[in-house]
Amino acid sequence: MSGMESTITIQFMGGGFVPGLPRKLMLDLTEPITIDALAIRLEGILGIVDLRAKLAQHFIIVVNGTTIQHLQGWQTIVAPGARVAVLAPMGGGSGTKGNMSMQAK
Amino acid sequence: MQLMNRILYINLSTGKIWRDEVSAADTLRYLGARGGNARLFWQEARGGIDPLGPDNPLIFGVGTCTGTHAPLSGRTTVTTKSPATNFYLKSNIGGGWGAALRFAGYNHLVVHGASAKPVYLHIAGDSVEIRPADSLWGQDVRETTRRLTLGEEHTEIACIGPAGENLVKMAAIMGSVYNAAGRGGAGAVMGSKKLKAIVASGDQPVRVAEPVRFQELVGQVRRNVAAATPSQQKYLYGTSASVAAINELRALPTKNFQRGYFPEAARITGQYLVEQGYLQRRVACFSCPTACHRYTQVDTGPHAGSYSGGPEYETLAALGAGTGSSDIQAILKGNELCNLYGLDTISTGSVIQFFMECQQRGVLSPEQTGGLNLDWGNAEAMLALIRMIAYRQGPGALLAEGVRHAARVIGRGSEQWAIESKGLEQSRVETRSAKAYALAFAVNPRGPDHLHCQPIAEFGFRPAGVDLIARLTGDAKYANPYTIDKRADIVLWHEDFYAAGDSLGLCSFATTADFTITPELAAGLFSAMVGAEVDADELLRAGRRIVTLEKCLNIREGATRADDRLPWRLMHEESPDRQGAINSPEEVDHMLDEYYALHGWDPRTSWPTDATLRDLVLDDVAVELKRLGRLL
Numbered sequence: 188m189s190g191m192e193s194t195i196t197i198q199f200m201g202g203g204f205v206p207g208l209p210r211k212l213m214l215d216l217t218e219p220i221t222i223d224a225l226a227i228r229l230e231g232i233l234g235i236v237d238l239r240a241k242l243a244q245h246f247i248i249v250v251n252g253t254t255i256q257h258l259q260g261w262q263t264i265v266a267p268g269a270r271v272a273v274l275a276p277m278g279g280g281s282g283t284k285g286n287m288s289m290q291a292k
Numbered sequence: 293m294q295l296m297n298r299i300l301y302i303n304l305s306t307g308k309i310w311r312d313e314v315s316a317a318d319t320l321r322y323l324g325a326r327g328g329n330a331r332l333f334w335q336e337a338r339g340g341i342d343p344l345g346p347d348n349p350l351i352f353g354v355g356t357c358t359g360t361h362a363p364l365s366g367r368t369t370v371t372t373k374s375p376a377t378n379f380y381l382k383s384n385i386g387g388g389w390g391a392a393l394r395f396a397g398y399n400h401l402v403v404h405g406a407s408a409k410p411v412y413l414h415i416a417g418d419s420v421e422i423r424p425a426d427s428l429w430g431q432d433v434r435e436t437t438r439r440l441t442l443g444e445e446h447t448e449i450a451c452i453g454p455a456g457e458n459l460v461k462m463a464a465i466m467g468s469v470y471n472a473a474g475r476g477g478a479g480a481v482m483g484s485k486k487l488k489a490i491v492a493s494g495d496q497p498v499r500v501a502e503p504v505r506f507q508e509l510v511g512q513v514r515r516n517v518a519a520a521t522p523s524q525q526k527y528l529y530g531t532s533a534s535v536a537a538i539n540e541l542r543a544l545p546t547k548n549f550q551r552g553y554f555p556e557a558a559r560i561t562g563q564y565l566v567e568q569g570y571l572q573r574r575v576a577c578f579s580c581p582t583a584c585h586r587y588t589q590v591d592t593g594p595h596a597g598s599y600s601g602g603p604e605y606e607t608l609a610a611l612g613a614g615t616g617s618s619d620i621q622a623i624l625k626g627n628e629l630c631n632l633y634g635l636d637t638i639s640t641g642s643v644i645q646f647f648m649e650c651q652q653r654g655v656l657s658p659e660q661t662g663g664l665n666l667d668w669g670n671a672e673a674m675l676a677l678i679r680m681i682a683y684r685q686g687p688g689a690l691l692a693e694g695v696r697h698a699a700r701v702i703g704r705g706s707e708q709w710a711i712e713s714k715g716l717e718q719s720r721v722e723t724r725s726a727k728a729y730a731l732a733f734a735v736n737p738r739g740p741d742h743l744h745c746q747p748i749a750e751f752g753f754r755p756a757g758v759d760l761i762a763r764l765t766g767d768a769k770y771a772n773p774y775t776i777d778k779r780a781d782i783v784l785w786h787e788d789f790y791a792a793g794d795s796l797g798l799c800s801f802a803t804t805a806d807f808t809i810t811p812e813l814a815a816g817l818f819s820a821m822v823g824a825e826v827d828a829d830e831l832l833r834a835g836r837r838i839v840t841l842e843k844c845l846n847i848r849e850g851a852t853r854a855d856d857r858l859p860w861r862l863m864h865e866e867s868p869d870r871q872g873a874i875n876s877p878e879e880v881d882h883m884l885d886e887y888y889a890l891h892g893w894d895p896r897t898s899w900p901t902d903a904t905l906r907d908l909v910l911d912d913v914a915v916e917l918k919r920l921g922r923l924l
Contacts, residue, residue: 200536200563204521245521247753252542252553252870256752257772274537275525278748278757278805 193217197229197271204245204275207235216267222248223261225271246273295319295356295501295822299332300398300420302413304485305346305405309420314399320824320834321909323795324356325390326382327838328400329371333380334841334913336402339848339920343375343477344459344484346406352393352450352490355797357817358578359394359498360506363513364802364809365817366391366578368467369794373849374476374738375484376461376639376694377715380845381476381738384794385450386577386585387468389492392448396494403485412440412451412489417496425488429457432632433466440491451489452479453634455682459483460692462639462681462717466631470601471577471585474636476716476738501823509816516808517581522754523806526584527574529562531605535613536561538605542869543722546613547668548645549711549861552722552869556618560608570624575601582801588624595621600628603637609720610641615648616668626675633682638741642717643691643698644677646710655704662686711859714739724862724873726750726773728782731883734856734875735783737842746804747786750779756807760785776879780886788835789814795838837908840891840900844913847922853898856884894924 197212212229220228226239235241242248248255249272255263265271297314314328322328329351341347350372357365368390374381393401396415403413410425428436433453440449448468455463456479463479464472473479482488500506517523525533538544539557546554558564565571565588576583589599603611603624611626612618630637650656651666662680664673664687680688690698695717699710711718716739723730723740728747733740749757752771761771764785765778786804789811793803796818802809809817811828819826826834846855857863858875867873888895892904902923905914917923 198540200533200540200561204524247537249537249540252540254541254751254753256758257774272537272540274540275533276522276753277525277531277534277537278522278746278753278801 193267195265195267195269195271197273199273200275205235205238205241207233208273209233216265219264219266221261222250222255222263222265222271225265226261242273245275247276248273296397296499297324297328297399298397299400299402300415301402301404302420302422303404304407304411304422304487307422319822320826321837323792323818323831323834323838324399325353325358325367325369325797326371326384326791326794327834328795329353329369329382330838330841330845332400332402333371334845336404337373339850341373343373343378343481346404346485348373348481348484350403350478350481350485350487352401354390354394354399356399356795356821358797359391360500360821361579362506362510362817363517364577364580364582364799365797366580367794367797367799368393370465370473370478372478372481374478374716375459375480376477377739379714379737379739379849379851380842381478382794382842383465383473383475383478384743385465385467385471385473386799387448387471388578389448389450389467389471390797391578392446392492392494394498395446395496396492397496401490403487406484407486410486410488412487412491414491415493417494428488430454433634434469434632436489437469440489444491444493447491447493449489449491451634452482452487453632453682455633455635456480456483457488458682458684458692460635460681460684461694462636462643462692464634464636466634470587470631472631472636474638475741475743479634500821502820506817506820509813509820513802513809513813514581517802520806520808523582523801523808526582526801529566530584530586532562532565532603532608534605535608536563538722539613541725542867543725544613545609545720545722547616548614548649548709549722549859550649550868552725552867552873554613554618557613559618559620560612560623564620568620570620572599577799580799584801590621590624593621595625598625598628600624600631602631603627606720607637607641610638610645611674614641614645614720615671615674617671617674619671622671622675626671626678629675629678629682633678635678635682638719639694639717640678640681642711643681643695644674646695646698646706647677647687647691648673649709650702650706653706653709655702655706660687660702708860708864711861712739713857713859714855716740718859722867722873723858724867724875725870727776727875727879727883728773728779728786730858730862730875730880731779731887732783732786734858734880734884735887737846740858743800745783745786745790746800747782748805749786750782760807774873776883779883780890783887784890785832787839788832790835791838792831792835795834833908837910840904840908841910841913843893843900844905844910844917847899847917848920851898853884853896856898897924899924
């Protein structure tokens with residue numbers, strides 16, 4: 188496996204919500220890993236407490252061009268060579284569920 | 293009901309000035325700005341008029357909550373017949389001009405006729421004057437604003453630049469210097485009336501019928517805004533933060549929608565503008581705590597000294613990725629030029645991209661290019677074309693008519709890469725991988741863009757959006773932009789709420805994008821404002837009435853189902869950066885069938901039925917359409 192194929196690229200775009208996030212991170216990966224496990228691993232690498240919860244609250248996560256909501260959510264598998272983007276959304280509601288009622292008919 | 297809902301009328305042909313009031317019944321039925329404007333336009337105009345003739349009224353409508361401290365309530369609607377589409381046009385502008393007109397004591401301004409010589413309107417409360425503007429004619433937006441604010445306090449200016457004077461079909465009306473009612477050529481309508489500017493000021497109080505209740509609701513909205521990640525993101529980086537995210541989703545229209553991914557996008561993002569020091573300061577519209585607008589400046593390089601408001605996402609996509617350029621300094625210069633000349637950056641960038649693709653495909657003669665090197669990424673050509681369009685020089689004379697006209701003249705298959713429908717250039721949204729947006733764009737009366745309906749919830753980015761989709765469709769699984777299922781259900785609700793929000797003067801970022809103002813909160817604000825109880829259902833029903841009336845305004849102009857389409861490329865070519873992403877005719881027709889059925893519109897013609905119109909208390913509209921033979 189070449190160097191590029193054994194790493195994943197993680198880009199953090201938008202911010203201010205979680206101090207300490209780098210702009211870009213290359214992570215060696217020898218075998219596939221879930222986004223859930225990746226977030227926990229990043230907590231340790233970056234030293235950011237509750238990073239997974241903060242990512243869930245403020246960001247959307249995109250794997251190879253598709254949001255994880257349209258893959259397998261936090262169980263989405265990231266393979267070596269993948270590109271992961273962590274984006275602050277520009278719309279779609281606040282960071283917490285159910286903080287306001289929504290009239291719909 | 294306590295609301296004063298005043299209309300100021302001016303006829304520039306005769307010099308006559310008069311005033312009227314919106315009835316209490318119409319205030320409740322049409323809510324305010326956008327809805328009130330649509331009603332006035334139905335009454336004041338007739339079908340078939342020349343958009344650039346004196347019979348086309350130009351109507352400004354201030355939001356019902358505008359001028360108060362309600363958050364994100366500073367929006368104003370401009371309504372007229374579009375010279376770009378020959379259909380109904382509503383455009384929307386932020387900044388502070390609308391609040392100033394409200395402080396002058398007016399909710400609506402209706403401009404009839406046309407002056408023989410350049411004039412501007414000076415509105416200071418009850419003092420309304422038509423003043424000569426010979427010395428202003430030919431001046432750009434910044435200089436016009438500077439001259440008109442000299443010696444004036446608390447004055448806001450709406451004006452046109454050279455593009456409007458030259459009747460360019462994508463000319464904008466600019467307000468508070470750098471805010472734009474950009475889409476559809478309202479600036480050309482203003483230019484056709486020889487109306488250079490409207491100066492507004494006043495000290496009339498904006499009375500709230502139930503101030504305690506209103507204040508409680510304002511507090512709730514402020515808390516919602518403070519808690520919303522998207523609102524904070526917009527403060528930090530403006531709409532331009534979207535560039536990176538949309539590119540990552542393979543949906544950043546690049547080189548005239550030939551690609552959905554721009555490899556150099558990192559250099560044209562909002563983040564880059566902040567990190568590289570181009571951002572000078574963040575700016576808010578009247579009474580907005582978000583402050584997503586911004587001023588940028590170039591200090592080095594060939595464009596040093598350039599400064600302006602923006603750029604927004606649409607501008608970076610239109611002048612940057614769309615033309616294949618990541619030269620951020622040139623893009624900032626292009627943004628400044630568009631603002632000074634009074635040009636819509638979306639349509640301007642779109643015709644330039646179209647022209648570059650014509651060169652790519654070898655369908656232009658050397659004479660047609662005007663000697664320009666139109667290679668992708670040539671930012672200097674982009675800048676030259678902006679000037680040429682504003683002044684109708686060289687190839688700019690053709691492009692100033694819009695991309696539909698340019699494609700018809702150039703021919704040779706170029707209609708297939710003219711990214712327009714109804715004659716309006718599509719905003720920089722990749723509808724092939726956002727199906728609710730695709731439907732919303734197809735049915736938008738003014739043409740394919742995002743400012744009629746903003747169904748961002750379909751992406752399922754945030755829990756609140758997923759909740760909404762589940763309520764609208766019965767299942768959270770439909771929070772999925774790649775399926776055509778249930779898109780009509782999603783679009784109708786967003787249309788209704790968008791129309792209601794526009795009418796109250798609320799920013800769509802608060803309503804249909806971020807949900808920091810829900811229908812319940814909007815209904816509460818409206819009720820407390822006017823002193824009459826309107827619940828969320830009634831508010832949304834008023835929104836439906838407005839959307840339907842706007843549809844009827846187009847039917848009066850002859851619109852049919854055939855007009856509810858998307859650009860050819862998006863309907864016939866897959867996005868190369870997302871497999872299977874297309875708005876095929878079959879997909880669009882399927883969504884249209886469901887959309888018309890939910891509305892109670894005839895599926896063959898797209899016309900509302902008599903029963904639908906009468907149910908919405910649009911009886912007089914039904915009578916007129918029947919007289920025209922356009923009612924089933």
